[in-house]
Amino acid sequence: MRVLITGAHGQVGHELMRLVPAGFEATGMSSAELDIADAAQVSAVVDRLxxxxxxxxxxxxxxDKAESEPQLAYAVNRDGVAHLASAAEARAIGLLHLSTDYVFSGxxxxxxxxxxxxxxxxxxGASKLAGESALVAGCSRYMIxxxxxxxxxxxxxxxxxxLRLGRERDELSVVADQQGCPTSAASIARALWTLAQQYRDSGALQWGLYHYSGMPACSWHGFAQEIFAQAxxxxxxxxxxxxxxxxTAQYPTPAKRPAWSVMDCSRLQQAQQITPADWRTELRAVLLELAGQ
Known part of the structure; x- marks a missing residue:
């Protein structure tokens, strides 16, 4: 099966290209190679590949930068998704799309x-939600x-x-009143490839909206402590x-972060048999990779 992967140089895109299963021919394109905000470029690339x-x-x-660059954020996160949705719908192509916990208030x-x-x-978060809406409106074979x-x-x-701060400092402060679920890029890539395999093998998927994140929930403070302990x-x-x-009040940022980002991933588990990964195990694999072990 031929697969086009956009954003191939990002965290998840990199892992998608690294973990291509047998039976797939993946073409990865970075944002420099394919600007999804350009409708004509999207159409031409899809026609060619x-x-x-x-x-x-x-x-x-x-x-944070999105707060001062809203037009750029919407151009990619809303308009770019609309262009992909339009190209996919016109050619009866399935489209798997990543969104975020930041669509919620927290x-x-x-x-x-x-x-x-x-x-x-x-x-x-607003631009990503607008992208979800554009995908739902413009494409019938989609999964968010x-x-x-x-x-x-x-x-x-x-x-x-x-890791960088841990090498530089004996003490540091990390926000402890935001709860969420760390998720490794590799586990997201594996989930996406599992969906791709189901689509290839059956010609269909239970399309729609799903949540996928690591387990268990923790705070940024707890996440930092685990990183340092394992490292x-x-x-x-x-x-x-x-x-x-x-x-959070002691660490102000231009964009407000959700205080609660924990998502229920049971729908994906029941519909697609994809289980959340333990982020602590995933963290160990990332640390070993960074250490070159």
């Missing part, structure tokens, strides 16, 4: 399900996978930032820094 499936891992993900206290009403608090707190060995993310155990850090928990 003639994929049977598109996996969209392209996105504008600079959460005011909940129980895990968000696909039935819960989105209410984004910033430009990034909302995920959260993505980390991996490739690209910029919280794990790599913590020290593996010999990546010479010591475990002291991590002080602080409030």
């Amino acid at each position: 003639q994929p049977q499936l598109i996996i969209n891992a392209a996105a504008y993900t600079a959460v 005011d909940a206290t129980t895990p968000y399900s696909e039935q819960d009403a989105p209410a984004p608090t910033g430009v990034y 996978l909302r995920t959260s707190w993505v980390f991996g060995a490739h690209g910029n993310n919280f794990v790599k930032t913590m 020290h155990e593996l010999g990546i850090l010479p010591r475990v820094p002291v991590v002080h928990g602080i409030s």
Whole structure:
């Protein structure tokens, strides 16, 4: 099966290209090679490659920068998705698309399900929600996978930032009042390839909206503590820094983050037999990769 992967140089795109299963011919295109915000470019690439499936891992993900660059965020996260949806629908191509926990307000206290009403608090989340709407309106063979707190060995993310700070400092402060689910880029890629295999083998999928994130839930503070503990155990850090928990109010950012980002992933588990990965095990694999072991 021929698959077009957009955003191939991003965290998830990189893993998608690395983990291509047997029986697939994947063409990965970075944002420099394919600007999904350009409708004519999207159409031309799809015509040339003639994929049977598109996996969209392209996105504008600079959460804070989006507040001062809304037009750019919407051009990629809404318009780009609309262009892919239009190209896929016109040629009867399936489209798998990644979205985010940031479509929710973060005011909940129980895990968000696909039935819960989105209410984004910033430009990034709003632009991603607009992309979901564009996909639903423009394409009949689609699957939206909302995920959260993505980390991996490739690209910029919280794990790599913590490792850098852990080498530089004996003590640091990390937000402790935001709860979510760290999710490895590799586990997202594996979930997407599992869906692609189901589509290839059966010619159909239970299309729609699904949640997929790592387990268990934790705070950024708890995530940092686990990163340091594992990194020290593996010999990546010479010591475990002291991590002080602080409030969101003590660490102001241009974009408001959801205080609660935990998502219920049971629908994907029941419909597609895809189980959330334990992010602590996934973290160990990423740390080993970063250490070159």
